[in-house]
Amino acid sequence: MRIGVLTGGGDCPGLNAVIRAAVRKGTKEYGHEFVGFRYGWRGPIEGITQPLDWDTVEGILDKGGTILHSSRTNPYKMEGAVEAIKKNMADLGVDALIAIGGEDTLGVATKLTADGVNCVGVPKTIDNDLSGTDYTFGFDTAVNIATEAIDRLWTTAESHDRCIVVEVMGRHAGWMTLHAGIAGGANVVLIPEVEFDMQRVSDFVKDRMDAGKSTIVAVSEGAIAKGGEMQLKDGEVDAFGHVKLGGVGDWVADEIKKRTGSETRAIVLGHLQRGGTPTAFDRVLATRLGLEAAAAVNDGDFGKMMALQGTNIVRIPIHEGTDVLKVVPVERYRDAEVFFGV
Numbered sequence: 001m002r003i004g005v006l007t008g009g010g011d012c013p014g015l016n017a018v019i020r021a022a023v024r025k026g027t028k029e030y031g032h033e034f035v036g037f038r039y040g041w042r043g044p045i046e047g048i049t050q051p052l053d054w055d056t057v058e059g060i061l062d063k064g065g066t067i068l069h070s071s072r073t074n075p076y077k078m079e080g081a082v083e084a085i086k087k088n089m090a091d092l093g094v095d096a097l098i099a100i101g102g103e104d105t106l107g108v109a110t111k112l113t114a115d116g117v118n119c120v121g122v123p124k125t126i127d128n129d130l131s132g133t134d135y136t137f138g139f140d141t142a143v144n145i146a147t148e149a150i151d152r153l154w155t156t157a158e159s160h161d162r163c164i165v166v167e168v169m170g171r172h173a174g175w176m177t178l179h180a181g182i183a184g185g186a187n188v189v190l191i192p193e194v195e196f197d198m199q200r201v202s203d204f205v206k207d208r209m210d211a212g213k214s215t216i217v218a219v220s221e222g223a224i225a226k227g228g229e230m231q232l233k234d235g236e237v238d239a240f241g242h243v244k245l246g247g248v249g250d251w252v253a254d255e256i257k258k259r260t261g262s263e264t265r266a267i268v269l270g271h272l273q274r275g276g277t278p279t280a281f282d283r284v285l286a287t288r289l290g291l292e293a294a295a296a297v298n299d300g301d302f303g304k305m306m307a308l309q310g311t312n313i314v315r316i317p318i319h320e321g322t323d324v325l326k327v328v329p330v331e332r333y334r335d336a337e338v339f340f341g342v
Helices: 016-026 042-046 083-093 103-114 138-161 177-182 198-210 248-260 272-273 280-297 319-324 330-339
Strands: 002-007 032-037 049-052 096-101 119-123 163-168 187-191 215-220 231-238 243-247 264-268 304-309 310-319
Touching: 002 042, 002 083, 016 032, 016 231, 016 248, 016 280, 032 042, 032 215, 042 083, 049 096, 083 310, 096 103, 096 280, 103 119, 103 304, 119 280, 138 215, 138 272, 138 280, 163 177, 163 248, 177 187, 177 215, 177 330, 187 198, 187 264, 187 330, 198 215, 215 248, 248 264, 248 330, 280 310, 304 319, 310 319
Parallel strands: 002 032, 002 096, 096 119, 119 304, 163 215, 163 264, 187 215
Antiparallel strands: 032 049, 231 243, 304 310
């Protein structure tokens, strides 16, 4: 069997570990051949490939990003793209695809499966917002990066008696901000799932500043103030209809300064959160998912997504990972609220 592998959407620590594991198990245990499709779904649409064998994946376990490169290409928004995928796979002798990606990439894999293309999915996202799996690889690395950033910002905040607002990635789910905020000791954590009261936040900050204490506010890029709306970077949308977010950190910082008179700065962590070397947890999780993906293809168990449930890697229908976004339950947010303003 000849198996294609692609990585779609944003880069994520651990992608290369999945590729490595799938290729090594598939070639060593099952005798299959692999080919890499470059630039996400653009690869099979245009027939852009690269070799994937035992030597190709040597030394990539600890590397961030993806050796296959990526894009946000959506075949279902391009005329003739699905037919091109089928033709190119047939011409290349590719029998099945392992699609590694988030909600959008796996959504395409679900549709292609229904259209007769043999696909299995491996979930990835630093946002940890895919259902059916307890954690996605990349999340642990991103949280550690954001936590370290907050740790470092504390020294500046305390040295200058400042309030610092840290903007963390998270469009509709605040898992990263919640975990990094709690781990980094932030005094206020603002997430998309719960609209926040800007005056209440300002009062927290003022009370701390009046007591001679500096403050850290962690805010998700998709967080919304009561009566407000998402802060947008511009009006552009990608191939999957997502607008670019940005600016909530600056807005919150400006409001705090205006309402309290306290010196306030905003820091946007941005792409720093998803770059660099994956943590040991993410390397192991990504490896286990890749191994299971190779086994699923060998078994002909198509239309399935590999998932972490408890300590086990299981297979579930791909659509179960993407039908409903996994967001932070209100009761989990209450854990962070215990520390607000103290």
